[in-house]
Amino acid sequence: MIAQYRPKIPGWSQPCHCGSNKKFGTCCKNRLPGFDIGNKYTQACADEAWEVALLAARADITQYTIWHNSHTAPVIDREDISGYLLRVDVGALASYVERLQWLYARTGRLGGWLDTLDRLRDNIRHRSWYRKIAYFRALHLLRPEHDPSDARRELKKAGPITLKETDVELLQIFIDLEFERLSFAERLKYLDRILDVSKDLGDQLQYRASKAVQYFLVGDTGAADELFFEVVTLGRDPENLPLTKYQNHMYVRALQHLGMLRQDRGMLEEAIALFNDVLIDGSWTEIGQASIQREIAESYKFLEQWHDAELTIQIALDLHETPIDRIHLAEALLYQKNVTRACAEIDKLNFEALKSPGLDDYSLAYAAIAIWSEDRARLETAKKQLEIYNPSEPYFRERRLNLLLTVAEGIAKQKLSQQQKDAITPKGGVLGFLSRFVMVQPNLGGIGLNFNAIFEELAKRKKPDSPPDEVVDK
Known part of the structure; x- marks a missing residue:
């Protein structure tokens, strides 16, 4: 038997689901997008109307939370029904919160982000959502002005992140925070887990390259060469083109490192040209530009x-x-x-x-x-x-x-x-292969992309799932 759709909309004076700390009636009530969810946000970002985009992002979060409360929350204790719905809801709502986070950064509101996350904690009353909130809090505390130990404490609230973990974002941030504390064998297992769980091309490029670096550091240049070659092959595969800016950056880095390993002048010169192409597209902050200049310098070093x-x-x-x-x-x-x-x-x-x-x-x-x-x-x-x-x-x-x-x-x-x-001054430099491939991939700002480039990256990702129109009620 099919249950009737009964939207559970907050009362006028109840807290709004968007985390703004305002009442629903004076916040998102008159901006709910319905099944046009995401459209106003997308258009506002294209117009660079950031305050409008912020309001739209909040309304999207409120809309999706209403859908969750209407469809999934009533059956959340019934594992035969709620498992799939919960996975959809947590993943989709996290995508909308991720957009809100970037808009907070873009509009100078990050000082209030942790308080906003606290208010968003009850949007889905389930451990899987609480773990996602812990992820967002830890990600926020990975910014340069914070001590990484603060991020580690937040991440611990998500519970143990083991090799059975299915949330790729939790795996990514765990690796970023704990990688140096892991043994070589443990590092490879966690990198392999990400590669198993995520089919995203950016993840495949980044974490195969991360494995290559690990093999190089223990002296297995054959395995490193093979993995860097895999990344280059993926980056050149016509089925994967065109690459997004992030994917292209990972591809060029792998090409550069393969050129270093093989002492191939042609590859290194090609990497310099491609890095310069990346630079002139106008998508990089000054920090990002500096990072790419550093990588260009690495190729010059190996070319002597x-x-x-x-x-x-x-x-x-x-x-x-x-x-x-x-x-x-x-x-x-x-x-x-x-x-x-x-x-x-x-x-x-x-x-x-x-x-x-x-x-x-x-x-x-x-x-x-x-x-x-x-x-x-x-x-x-x-x-x-x-x-x-x-x-x-x-x-x-x-x-x-x-x-x-x-x-x-x-x-x-x-x-x-x-x-x-x-x-003690060998070819390629005293320092040599010290480029770091391990980054928290969702934090695209960490590699120096400006917000327009982040938006482009988002636009090429799979859009958040909408909730099913109906739920089964036996």
Whole structure:
């Protein structure tokens, strides 16, 4: 027997479902979109009418919550009926909340985002929705001005995130927060879990590349090569074209790393050209532009075009100052035998204030610069830093050990041979393969895209499901 549709609309004076902290009657009551849900939001974003888009996004959340309360909530305890409906509702409502989050960022309202999430917690009264709220809170606290431990505490409210997890966003943010604490085998298992759960092309490109980096770091260059080649093949497959901006970025990064592994000049030159194409499309914030300039510099380094690498890194620094770029500038100067300037650049940074991955880069670069400088005080400092620095990956451990031995010999001898200096400045740079592929994919702002590009990315995703018109009632 089919149940009658009885919309459960809030009373005029009840709190609005959109999280605005206003009464329904003065908030979304007269803006409910009905089955045109999402249309006003889409048009407002296309017009760059952000305040209108914000009101539309709130009304969409309210509309979907009314549908949930009308269709799914009455049967939420009946697993034979509610399982599918809950999955649809949680996924769709999360998509609308995700849009609201980006609009909060776009309109300067992020200071009130956590309070808004608290008010949205009861929109779906089920553990699966509470876990999604924990995800959104943790994602918010991953911003640079927050301590990652705050995000970890929020994520713990979602409960254990195991290898049986089916929510790809929870898996992604878990990896972002906990990756360095996992063993090599555990990392691969979680990356494989994302690849099993998500069929999204962006995820397939990103997390296959992440696996490649992991294999490289333990010395398995064959497996790394194979996986990077898989990513490049996926990115070139006509069935996957055209790629979105995010997907294209992942593809070009994989092409670059494959070129580095194979020392293929053609691939590296192609990667530089493609990165420059990415830059000129106008979709990047200054932070995003700086990140791409850094990646272009990596290709120049492997092509041994160190002056070009220096100029490119300087552009990145002019766009957005970061310790990583300052370290890479010092490295580029070292490879041009400008040891004095290299020392001056590396001395602008404080070893004790750095965290990984900046700490990895700094420790290796400082030691190499100290060796070339042959300055005893600098060599003593490098020795202390290398003794403190204790990387987990075999790739970094081997480099650290080689540098530590050379530094110790420099302190003892006061003079190192040219062969010894050349050995600690290999082709491609002291730092080499330190690009990071592990990012929280839903947080597109984290890779420097501006809001227009985020909107384009959203538009190419699968639209949120609408609730079924009817529910079965035996």
